[in-house]
Amino acid sequence: MKKTLAIGGLVVFLAILPHFAGQYILYMTIHIMLLSLFSLGFNLLFGYTGLLSFGQAGFYAAGAYGCGKILLAFPSLLAGIIGGVAVAGVASFLLGILCIRHTRIYFSMLTLSFGMMIFSLAWKWRDMTGGDDGLVGIPRAPLEIPGLLRLNMAPMENYYYVVLGFSLLAIYLFHRLVHSPMGLTLQGIRDSETRTACVGISVRNYRLISFTIAGMYAGLAGALLPPLESTVTPPLAHWSYSAEPVLATLLGGIYTFAGPIVGAFLFYILKDIIVRFTQYWLICLGVIVVVLVLGFRGGVMSIFSGKGGQE
């Protein structure tokens, strides 16, 4: 009951936020929601399936470039977002076929390598990606369903509601997924691949499903970025960008549903505070993560669940 009230309160708060918050707060909140989606997908692989990926930024960028290209050619926000998710989904499915054949460090190295291949592609394939200049002048096209709906996205508040809507839907679907028989199967794979195979489950198939869904969540986060920033550049695919969902998830908690969301919030708040004092904010954030990992291996959420240090 308490949990339901807290979630309801948070949703209401987010829904009324544009009525009293300024542009910067809305901009920050959008970024927190994008990192939440990005981190949720990452945690489906890491916390629920036991696969540590260092290449999720590649799929984030695939979603961003996919959406950017569509919006530049065809100004429909919905088409851009769906197209971006589809591009990331196809990319993660194809690369997943190769990556999920391995586990542990070999899997991590493969994802890192493929992520950097996507980065190189974004950097070098100038005709398609705009090279190091990236894609610029991407319009924040109206949200249009022919014959039904046409919403102008020029005001930040309107776009904020689109991101909020997609985020809530994606978080709800994620909640259903991890509490479903498929979610249980993924957790079984995380705990013991051999035992999972010996209860009649094809471990590779489920790893591929997990990898593809994680890629689509990264792609959704990426696809929601170009209409906000009007630009997409190659650093989005860089491996260092893949570290953001890793840090957010470690901050919030690996083995809890809400961990990555709480972690994404903390990541941006800490970054926003620390960056006012030093440009070396990542060092400070790193120290905080190290302290949390040593003291509370289940992240901040483990403090609330009373399992601090036991995870």
Next chain:
Amino acid sequence: MSDIIRTEGLGKYFGEMAAVHEVTLGLKEGLFTSIIGPNGAGKTTLINLLSGYLLPDRGRIFFRGTEVTRMRPDKRVKIGISRSFQVMNIFPRLTVFENILLPVLSRLNKNSRPLASVRSQKEAVAEAEKTLQEVWLQEEKNSPAGKLSHGDQRLLELGIAVASNPQLCFLDEPSSGMNPIERVKVLELVKKLSAERKTTFAIVEHDMDVVFSLSDWIVVMNRGEIMAEGKPDEIRDNKEVRDIYLGEEI
């Protein structure tokens, strides 16, 4: 009585060492079979080969007359071959109930549902509850499996192995690490499950008192080969087996 599983010239080699060599064997359906032998005899490797955990370098395996030599372990479970492991192999972060539910969902082909709630799978939930009772873990239902005592974890592993409702189940030292009283209780439970579920069990076990009192058939391995097989009395009277493995204790 027909063979539920049969091998022809089965071999597995790790470099120069023959872990299993030229094993031609048939396990009879409905018989409680024990595989015994000294450490390093190849008992676990044989189970690994029969359950698909390892692929053989030589020979063939038939389950109910169908060749399964190169079949993946998950496919073998689907056709009715299950197993437990010598080293504890459970899902430590899942609850005891979820540990049992997972193989049941898999057997009912319901584990690929992405948006349905686990609790809404009524048939699977009821079956998992029944299996929990069978292996005496009802009271630990909501405990994380990793927090159970060693004995309870062994029971849980047995529960996971039978939850997929196998026709043939291999148990690799199901009572290891237990005291003699617990050991007898667990192996009597296995025998009971065998009768109630009509499952053919083949176990690897080191407690010879238990083996000889519960088994219908005994296979003796030594240095990767089948040294002898027969009824408990026949094995007890086999001089070669007594010299190499049993000694005078039986």
